[in-house]
Amino acid sequence: MQTASRLYGIGEYYFSQKLREIEELNKTGAAVINLGIGSPDRAPDETVLTTLHEESAKPNTHAYQNYKGVVALREAIANWYNKWYSVSLNPASEILPLIGSKEGIMHICMTYLNEGDEALIPNPGYPTYTSAVKLAGGKPVSYELKETNNWQPDFDAFENEDLSRVKLMWVNYPHMPTGQMPTKELFEKLVGFGKKHNILICHDNPYSFILNEQPMSLLSVDGAKDTAIELNSLSKSHNMAGWRVGMLCGAKERIDEVVRFKSNMDSGMFLPVQLAAVKALALDKKWFDELNDEYRLRREKVFALLDLLHCGYSKQQVGLFVWAKIPGDYKDGFELSDEILNKAKVFITPGGIFGPAGDGYIRVSLCSSVQNLEAAIERVKKGRT
Numbered sequence: 001m002q003t004a005s006r007l008y009g010i011g012e013y014y015f016s017q018k019l020r021e022i023e024e025l026n027k028t029g030a031a032v033i034n035l036g037i038g039s040p041d042r043a044p045d046e047t048v049l050t051t052l053h054e055e056s057a058k059p060n061t062h063a064y065q066n067y068k069g070v071v072a073l074r075e076a077i078a079n080w081y082n083k084w085y086s087v088s089l090n091p092a093s094e095i096l097p098l099i100g101s102k103e104g105i106m107h108i109c110m111t112y113l114n115e116g117d118e119a120l121i122p123n124p125g126y127p128t129y130t131s132a133v134k135l136a137g138g139k140p141v142s143y144e145l146k147e148t149n150n151w152q153p154d155f156d157a158f159e160n161e162d163l164s165r166v167k168l169m170w171v172n173y174p175h176m177p178t179g180q181m182p183t184k185e186l187f188e189k190l191v192g193f194g195k196k197h198n199i200l201i202c203h204d205n206p207y208s209f210i211l212n213e214q215p216m217s218l219l220s221v222d223g224a225k226d227t228a229i230e231l232n233s234l235s236k237s238h239n240m241a242g243w244r245v246g247m248l249c250g251a252k253e254r255i256d257e258v259v260r261f262k263s264n265m266d267s268g269m270f271l272p273v274q275l276a277a278v279k280a281l282a283l284d285k286k287w288f289d290e291l292n293d294e295y296r297l298r299r300e301k302v303f304a305l306l307d308l309l310h311c312g313y314s315k316q317q318v319g320l321f322v323w324a325k326i327p328g329d330y331k332d333g334f335e336l337s338d339e340i341l342n343k344a345k346v347f348i349t350p351g352g353i354f355g356p357a358g359d360g361y362i363r364v365s366l367c368s369s370v371q372n373l374e375a376a377i378e379r380v381k382k383g384r385t
C-alpha cells in the first residue's frame with residue numbers, strides 16, 4: 001500500500017528500531033543493559049497509586065471526559081505552576097491537559113503550520129520536533145547549539161537570516177540531550193526574539209525538576225504569554241511516563257486554537273488518571289528530594305562509566321541523562337555506541353540521533369538502578385580487556 005506523501009522522510013523512531021535489535025540480541029542470551037531511554041524505572045507516589053485504584057473501582061468514572069480535563073486537574077496544574085515557577089495561570093482558560101507532552105508537539109504543529117511554513121528546531125534536540133513539523137507540512141530549519149555557547153541559540157546569527165517564513169521556534173531548557181540549564185537572561189532573550197519577529201516560541205519543559213533545585217518556566221518572563229506557550233509533563237518529574245499526563249500552558253487564545261485541533265483527535269484522559277495526577281501535582285519538596293537523591297547516586301556511577309570510556313562531560317548538567325563528548329579515536333557516537341553494544345552488551349544512545357551537532361557525543365540515561373550501572377561498568381571493563 002502506498003503511504004501518504006507526508007510520511008516521506010519520516011522513518012521509524014530510532015528507539016523503536018533499536019529496541020527490536022536489542023530484543024534480538026536478548027534472544028541469544030545477551031541480557032543487554034539498556035542505558036538508552038529516559039523512562040523512569042520507579043513508581044509514582046503511593047497516594048497517586050491509591051487514588052487511581054480507588055477512583056477506577058467506582059462505577060461512574062469510566063465515561064468520556066471533557067477535552068479540557070476536569071476542573072480539579074486544571075486547578076492543580078495552576079497551583080503547581082504558581083508554587084514552583086511563580087507563574088500565574090487561569091485554570092479556566094490558560095491550561096490544556098494533554099495525553100503526554102509528546103502529543104502536544106504534534107498538536108501545536110498541526111494548529112499553526114501551513115505547507116512550507118518554517119519552524120526553528122534545536123540541533124541537537126528532541127527528534128520529535130522535526131518529525132512533527134514535517135508531518136504537519138512545515139519545513140524544519142535547524143539552529144545549531146554549541147558547547148562553546150553553553151548550548152544556547154546564537155541570537156546574533158538569527159538576525160542575519162531570513163526569518164520571514166518562520167512561524168514557530170522549538171526550545172527546551174533544561175535541554176535534552178545536553179542537560180544545559182536555562183537562565184533568566186536566556187528566557188528573556190527568547191521572549192524578546194519571539195516578539196520582535198512574530199514567532200511563537202514553543203517551550204518544552206519536562207525536565208525542570210530532575211537534579212535541579214530551581215525549576216524555571218519560560219512563562220515567568222514578563223509578557224511571555226504574548227509570544228510563548230509551554231509544554232510540561234508528569235512523565236519524568238513524577239515517574240508517570242506510561243500514564244501519559246502532560247499539559248500545555250499559555251494565553252487563552254493559544255489554548256483555544258490548539259483545542260480546535262486536539263478535540264478532533266482524541267477525547268479527555270481517563271478520569272481516575274486525572275484525579276491521580278491531581279495528587280501527584282500536590283507532592284511537596286520531599287518527593288523531589290528523594291527522587292533526586294537516587295538520581296545523584298546513579299549519576300556518580302554514570303560519571304565513572306564515562307571516565308572508563310575516556311569521555312568528557314560537564315558536572316553542571318541537569319535532567320535525566322548525562323551528555324558526554326567521545327574521545328577523538330572514534331568517528332562518532334554511533335561507532336562508540338555500537339562497539340559497547342557488541343563487546344559489552346550495554347546500550348548507550350549515540351548523540352547523532354539528536355541531530356548532526358550531536359555526532360561527537362553520547363547520552364547515558366539515569367533511568368537504571370545503581371546495581372545495573374555497576375554491572376554495566378564491569379561489563380565495559382571486561383569488554384575492553
Ligand SMILES: Cc1ncc(COP(=O)(O)O)c(C=O)c1O
Nearest residue numbers: 100101102126176204233235246
Ligand atoms: C525533550 C522532550 N520532550 C518531550 C518528551 C515527551 O514526554 P511525554 O512523556 O510528556 O510525552 C520527551 C520524552 O522523552 C523529551 O525528552
